[in-house]
Amino acid sequence: MDFLYFWGHISGVKSRHWTNYNKNHSCYLCDLLLKNLSVFVPLWRIFLDIFPKIPIIYIMMKKIRKVFYFTIFAVLFVLPIILPAWSAKIKIDCDRVIDEIDPKIYGVFMEPIQFDPERFGMDDTSVHNTMYGTLYDPTSPLADENGFKTNFIEAVKELKITNMRWPGGNYTAVYNWQDGIGPKEERPVRKDLAWGAIENNHVGTDEWVKLNKSMGTENVVCVNLGTGTINDARYWVEYCNLKKGTYYSDLRAKYGNENPYNIKYWCLGNEVDGEPWIIGYKNAEDYCKIAKEAAKAMWQTDKTIKFIACGSSYYESSGKWVDWNRKIITELRDVADYISMHRYWEYTEDYDSYMGHWAMDIEEKITTTAAQIAIIKNRYKPEKPIYISFDEWAPFGRDILSVLAVAQFFNSFIRHADVVKMANYTLLTALLANDKDKGTFKTSLFHTFKLFSNNCLGTSVDVFVDCETFDAGDYKDIPYLDVTSVYSKETNTLFINVVNRHKDKSILAEIINNSGAFAGKASIREVNSKDIHAPFTYDKREKYIPATKEMEVAGNKFLYSFPAHSFTQIKLTIKK
Numbered sequence: 001m002d003f004l005y006f007w008g009h010i011s012g013v014k015s016r017h018w019t020n021y022n023k024n025h026s027c028y029l030c031d032l033l034l035k036n037l038s039v040f041v042p043l044w045r046i047f048l049d050i051f052p053k054i055p056i057i058y059i060m061m062k063k064i065r066k067v068f069y070f071t072i073f074a075v076l077f078v079l080p081i082i083l084p085a086w087s088a089k090i091k092i093d094c095d096r097v098i099d100e101i102d103p104k105i106y107g108v109f110m111e112p113i114q115f116d117p118e119r120f121g122m123d124d125t126s127v128h129n130t131m132y133g134t135l136y137d138p139t140s141p142l143a144d145e146n147g148f149k150t151n152f153i154e155a156v157k158e159l160k161i162t163n164m165r166w167p168g169g170n171y172t173a174v175y176n177w178q179d180g181i182g183p184k185e186e187r188p189v190r191k192d193l194a195w196g197a198i199e200n201n202h203v204g205t206d207e208w209v210k211l212n213k214s215m216g217t218e219n220v221v222c223v224n225l226g227t228g229t230i231n232d233a234r235y236w237v238e239y240c241n242l243k244k245g246t247y248y249s250d251l252r253a254k255y256g257n258e259n260p261y262n263i264k265y266w267c268l269g270n271e272v273d274g275e276p277w278i279i280g281y282k283n284a285e286d287y288c289k290i291a292k293e294a295a296k297a298m299w300q301t302d303k304t305i306k307f308i309a310c311g312s313s314y315y316e317s318s319g320k321w322v323d324w325n326r327k328i329i330t331e332l333r334d335v336a337d338y339i340s341m342h343r344y345w346e347y348t349e350d351y352d353s354y355m356g357h358w359a360m361d362i363e364e365k366i367t368t369t370a371a372q373i374a375i376i377k378n379r380y381k382p383e384k385p386i387y388i389s390f391d392e393w394a395p396f397g398r399d400i401l402s403v404l405a406v407a408q409f410f411n412s413f414i415r416h417a418d419v420v421k422m423a424n425y426t427l428l429t430a431l432l433a434n435d436k437d438k439g440t441f442k443t444s445l446f447h448t449f450k451l452f453s454n455n456c457l458g459t460s461v462d463v464f465v466d467c468e469t470f471d472a473g474d475y476k477d478i479p480y481l482d483v484t485s486v487y488s489k490e491t492n493t494l495f496i497n498v499v500n501r502h503k504d505k506s507i508l509a510e511i512i513n514n515s516g517a518f519a520g521k522a523s524i525r526e527v528n529s530k531d532i533h534a535p536f537t538y539d540k541r542e543k544y545i546p547a548t549k550e551m552e553v554a555g556n557k558f559l560y561s562f563p564a565h566s567f568t569q570i571k572l573t574i575k576k
Contacts, residue, residue, distance in 0.1 A: 088467035088509035096462035099418035111169030114197035170194035173226030180204020225269030226280020309336035338389035345395035356472030400529035417460035458488035516576035
């Protein structure tokens with residue numbers, strides 16, 4: 001192997017490659033042969049021309065020629081099959097800044113959703129509520145002093161979740177916040193028309209705020225602009241944010257909460273364009289009227305608050321969602337600080353469709369809305385910017401494929417850090433899996449979320465990816481590698497997030513730093529599963545912890561092979 005190293009050195013295959021081939025010398029040999037192939041072949045032909053008539057040399061050459069041609073055959077046809085394809089380049093430039101990543105993209109959404117098996121066509125016979133009995137259960141040995149389970153509270157703290165959007169959701173469209181204040185035994189019992197539950201209102205405004213306080217997260221409140229009124233909205237702000245001296249602020253104090261909550265972020269309704277499912281549907285014109293007037297009254301009550309306008313969530317085939325968003329951004333440009341976006345990664349049996357179609361769909365929704373914001377900004381010159389709040393998102397499924405979807409969601413948010421400034425994962429209680437006999441446990445989804453929320457804080461920087469592509473329906477030339485990069489100038493730390501979307505093949509990529517050199521060791525976390533459809537189980541919970549390894553890196557380039565259907569996060573130190 002010393003000879004190979006020397007050969008590589010004089011051929012331009014540097015020792016940095018050798019370091020990363022230490023577990024597969026054949027990769028190094030393949031690289032050397034390919035590097036020098038253009039030299040060997042002409043020399044071989046000259047050799048044949050000079051010595052054709054010397055018998056002993058001619059006989060030796062015949063044997064050598066067979067070996068040579070066999071070697072060339074192996075290099076060109078066999079090694080590419082048995083070795084990972086070196087088919088990708090990832091170029092990172094820390095000087096090409098997209099924008100600072102807003103920590104608010106690491107938020108969650110929570111809503112009391114009742115899953116009735118009969119209503120949803122499920123085989124299970126048990127009725128399940130995401131709030132009552134799951135997160136809120138004063139009788140549970142896990143309950144804190146407010147009745148919320150500490151396993152979820154501790155999970156949120158570990159993930160460093162920054163905010164929680166509540167109380168819904170479709171639930172909000174018929175919700176009267178005044179039903180959820182005062183002594184619990186006196187609160188009215190209602191039927192929740194969104195999910196069919198009988199709602200006792202034991203979790204109301206004061207309880208939601210206490211839950212956020214115990215988790216260390218910020219409140220994001222969604223008001224009812226479906227069946228609710230402008231007064232309902234402004235009185236809610238009064239109850240939450242004003243000091244004593246008004247009817248509703250005094251009522252808050254009367255119920256044991258003297259200090260105001262100072263809730264900053266308020267959503268102006270939820271999915272009000274969803275005509276087939278939402279109660280209190282409005283067209284764009286009617287929504288803009290009530291949202292503008294509600295915001296006016298709410299802001300006059302507390303001039304420190306910020307608003308999230310209701311973007312479209314009804315992505316039917318005609319594309320009317322584009323028209324809705326254009327109207328909302330235009331009419332509410334001086335009111336809204338954000339426009340909301342909701343999208344769920346739906347399950348399909350076709351692997352490429354699941355992995356490719358939905359990734360491109362999410363990108364399309366963000367880039368289209370971002371372009372509309374830019375156009376309105378250029379046309380009207382509003383006094384303040386408007387951003388995207390992706391305040392409902394999640395994949396369907398509980399296997400490694402759903403984990404790769406989560407990673408791609410986060411990659412999209414990071415890639416568009418200049419416009420996506422808030423996001424909320426659906427739901428808080430979905431962060432942990434649950435075994436009905438053994439309790440909750442952390443899956444690969446939890447650990448992947450943590451890799452992003454704990455590490456990817458700083459600046460989103462530009463990434464160029466050159467790799468093989470695939471098609472998924474109408475979406476063409478989808479890169480197999482989905483890559484983002486996050487740089488911290490204070491610590492000179494770089495995180496590279498890579499999803500290999502290929503179902504079967506690993507991809508060997510050359511990673512190039514265009515703005516400096518790598519130094520020291522690369523720390524690598526890898527999330528993967530041999531069986532892409534294996535459901536998460538309690539007994540295998542230790543196996544869901546990401547695999548960890550290190551490798552020496554030097555110079556501004558190194559190689560890494562990304563396994564099939566995997567998520568990899570690489571931590572590096574940059575020397576500029």
